Amino acid sequence: MTVTAPTATATRTSSPKQDRTRSAGSTVLAPAKGPRGLIQPIAAILTALLVLGVPFWLVIATASKNQSEALNPNLSAPTDWQLFENFGSVFSDGRMMAGFFGSLLVMVPSVFGVLILGSMAAWILGRRGGKLLAAVYALGISGIVLPPAVVTIVLLLRQLGLAGTAVGMIGVYMGMYLSTVIFFVTGFVRTIPPELEEAARVDGAGPARVFARIILPLLRPVLATATILICLYIWNDVFYALFVVGGRLDTLPLNLYQVASAGLYLQNWHLIFAYIILMSLPLLITFVIAQRKIISGITSGAVK
Amino acid sequence: MATNLSLTKGAPRSRRQDHPLWFLIPALAILVVFFFVPTLFNFVYAFTDWSSFKSAINFAGVDNFTSLFSNGTLLNSLKVTLIYAVLVAILQNAFGLGLALLLERDTRVNRAVRVAFFVPVIMSALAVGYIFQALLKPDGALNWILGSLTGAEVTIPWLGSTTWTIVVVAVVHAWKWMGLSMLIYLAGLKTINEDILEAAHLDGASRWTMFRSIRFPLLAPAVTFNVATALLGSMNGFDIVQATTEGGPGGTTEMLNIFIFRTFGQGLFAQATTMSLVLFLMVTILAFPVIRYLRKREDVL
Numbered sequence: 001m002t003v004t005a006p007t008a009t010a011t012r013t014s015s016p017k018q019d020r021t022r023s024a025g026s027t028v029l030a031p032a033k034g035p036r037g038l039i040q041p042i043a044a045i046l047t048a049l050l051v052l053g054v055p056f057w058l059v060i061a062t063a064s065k066n067q068s069e070a071l072n073p074n075l076s077a078p079t080d081w082q083l084f085e086n087f088g089s090v091f092s093d094g095r096m097m098a099g100f101f102g103s104l105l106v107m108v109p110s111v112f113g114v115l116i117l118g119s120m121a122a123w124i125l126g127r128r129g130g131k132l133l134a135a136v137y138a139l140g141i142s143g144i145v146l147p148p149a150v151v152t153i154v155l156l157l158r159q160l161g162l163a164g165t166a167v168g169m170i171g172v173y174m175g176m177y178l179s180t181v182i183f184f185v186t187g188f189v190r191t192i193p194p195e196l197e198e199a200a201r202v203d204g205a206g207p208a209r210v211f212a213r214i215i216l217p218l219l220r221p222v223l224a225t226a227t228i229l230i231c232l233y234i235w236n237d238v239f240y241a242l243f244v245v246g247g248r249l250d251t252l253p254l255n256l257y258q259v260a261s262a263g264l265y266l267q268n269w270h271l272i273f274a275y276i277i278l279m280s281l282p283l284l285i286t287f288v289i290a291q292r293k294i295i296s297g298i299t300s301g302a303v304k
Numbered sequence: 305m306a307t308n309l310s311l312t313k314g315a316p317r318s319r320r321q322d323h324p325l326w327f328l329i330p331a332l333a334i335l336v337v338f339f340f341v342p343t344l345f346n347f348v349y350a351f352t353d354w355s356s357f358k359s360a361i362n363f364a365g366v367d368n369f370t371s372l373f374s375n376g377t378l379l380n381s382l383k384v385t386l387i388y389a390v391l392v393a394i395l396q397n398a399f400g401l402g403l404a405l406l407l408e409r410d411t412r413v414n415r416a417v418r419v420a421f422f423v424p425v426i427m428s429a430l431a432v433g434y435i436f437q438a439l440l441k442p443d444g445a446l447n448w449i450l451g452s453l454t455g456a457e458v459t460i461p462w463l464g465s466t467t468w469t470i471v472v473v474a475v476v477h478a479w480k481w482m483g484l485s486m487l488i489y490l491a492g493l494k495t496i497n498e499d500i501l502e503a504a505h506l507d508g509a510s511r512w513t514m515f516r517s518i519r520f521p522l523l524a525p526a527v528t529f530n531v532a533t534a535l536l537g538s539m540n541g542f543d544i545v546q547a548t549t550e551g552g553p554g555g556t557t558e559m560l561n562i563f564i565f566r567t568f569g570q571g572l573f574a575q576a577t578t579m580s581l582v583l584f585l586m587v588t589i590l591a592f593p594v595i596r597y598l599r600k601r602e603d604v605l
Contacts, residue, residue: 044414052423054439055435058438062438073445074445117330120328124325124328125328127322128320147584147587148339149577149580149581151346152342152343152345152346152349156342160337175334175338178335211327253428276428283426287426
């Protein structure tokens with residue numbers, strides 16, 4: 001293969017990238033040459049246009065119309081594009097900024113909290129054995145499968161004096177997503193050679209120092225994956241937010257729910273869709289910038 | 305043997321200090337307070353008359369269960385949740401696998417289309433629900449497309465059928481998450497050894513035979529992950545159903561979480577807690593055997 005590859009590139013004048021994909025994909029799956037080779041790309045693009053293009057165009061077209069034109073959302077292009085005017089009215093009427101900062105206010109501490117506390121626990125669970133710790137691990141990851149008790153959480157928060165507060169919401173999210181972090185990180189910790197810790201320990205570093213200086217930096221890739229997943233869940237969550245902070249704190253999905261619940265009677269589809277575009281933008285931009293890393297991070301843990 | 309024992313006895317002691325148990329305490333404290341205590345409360349308050357209408361909370365036995373059972377809501381919500389979960393698991397995996405097979409080759413077009421199919425995954429489910437509500441209205445865009453294709457006026461009430469709306473909503477749920485399933489299947493397809501396929505090809509196996517008897521069985525780990533996440537995600541579903549039908553028409557899409565939210569809003573906290581307990585038990589009873597079964601299927605290979 002290594003011998004034939006250079007000549008093949010030279011004669012076919014294909015780029016090294018294409019050549020790599022050809023050698024990676026077997027001849028069995030290689031594309032048919034000629035017009036048949038066009039079927040697959042055309043089918044792929046047509047599927048995307050039909051399945052994704054129609055809903056996305058509906059959103060963009062409707063978000064760019066005025067109220068009377070958007071009364072009944074359809075696929076016709078707006079006669080007068082006013083997307084940015086609609087963005088402006090969403091900012092002033094939909095409490096966009098309040099929702100944005102409210103979402104950040106609960107998401108950032110929750111994510112930091114679960115990453116740090118989850119990694120601390122996972123380090124011990126990954127390094128030490130025994131029946132007791134196996135049981136702790138099983139309990140620690142049970143939250144991946146088990147649904148949170150959403151009604152009694154509200155009761156508990158009232159008893160703690162945290163009902164309707166950002167702190168209460170952060171606690172609830174941390175309780176829900178610690179399991180995910182513990183699960184991901186414990187598996188990862190077991191792949192880190194213990195000798196790396198030993199070296200620091202010989203230099204007289206205590207456990208806290210070893211964790212902060214040696215372990216945490218090594219966990220970067222797995223923590224990045226966990227961050228993406230948990231940000232995705234919290235940024236888009238409306239169900240738990242409705243119970244815990246509904247009506248007391250603004251978050252982007254909560255405000256969308258309010259705008260839309262009122263809008264169902266006022267028929268403000270142009271504002272609802274403008275709001276949807278704005279609230280999706282932060283995650284969308286992050287995704288476009290880091291898509292390779294995000295995709296490989298999400299898929300790496302699933303298929304083994 | 306004796307020296308061995310004393311050696312291993314010495315080693316763990318030093319390791320114990322190196323990995324102190326107090327590192328577990330903060331995480332466990334959060335888990336206990338915000339996850340396990342509320343879950344235990346579920347088992348207590350489901351048997352009370354807790355509501356917003358009076359301040360005292362009294363023990364009420366199994367009253368909540370019997371009233372929810374006798375007026376049919378318990379069984380209806382359970383049935384709707386189960387049907388919805390099974391439909392989503394089937395549709396999301398069918399769409400995801402179809403897309404993965406369509407976009408399998410690593411070309412520039414395919415890579416771009418894969419990224420596009422991941423956009424719904426990162427969107428808010430509530431937003432997706434509202435988009436499809438607009439799309440599926442009787443005078444909405446889908447009927448308009450169908451009308452211009454057939455030439456006749458189409459006014460199908462996609463979200464107004466007591467029989468088919470649950471399927472339509474499950475399709476929307478599958479639409480939102482199919483990009484994730486697609487990525488998992490693509491990663492699974494990549495792990496399959498090309499030599500096996502090459503050998504089968506030389507033996508004269510057709511594309512379909514190769515898919516059915518080689519590639520699909522080897523995708524077992526991806527199937528496990530996708531089916532398990534689709535089942536769990538849809539049993540806990542709320543946003544898409546709330547945004548499209550709010551549980552209607554006639555309660556035919558009122559799954560457990562929709563019921564919990566509605567009764568909580570009415571101040572009937574004990575009834576909402578009872579349903580929350582039912583959801584907990586249902587997931588516990590169903591999820592673990594399903595995951596164990598799927599894992600066993602992987603081992604056979």
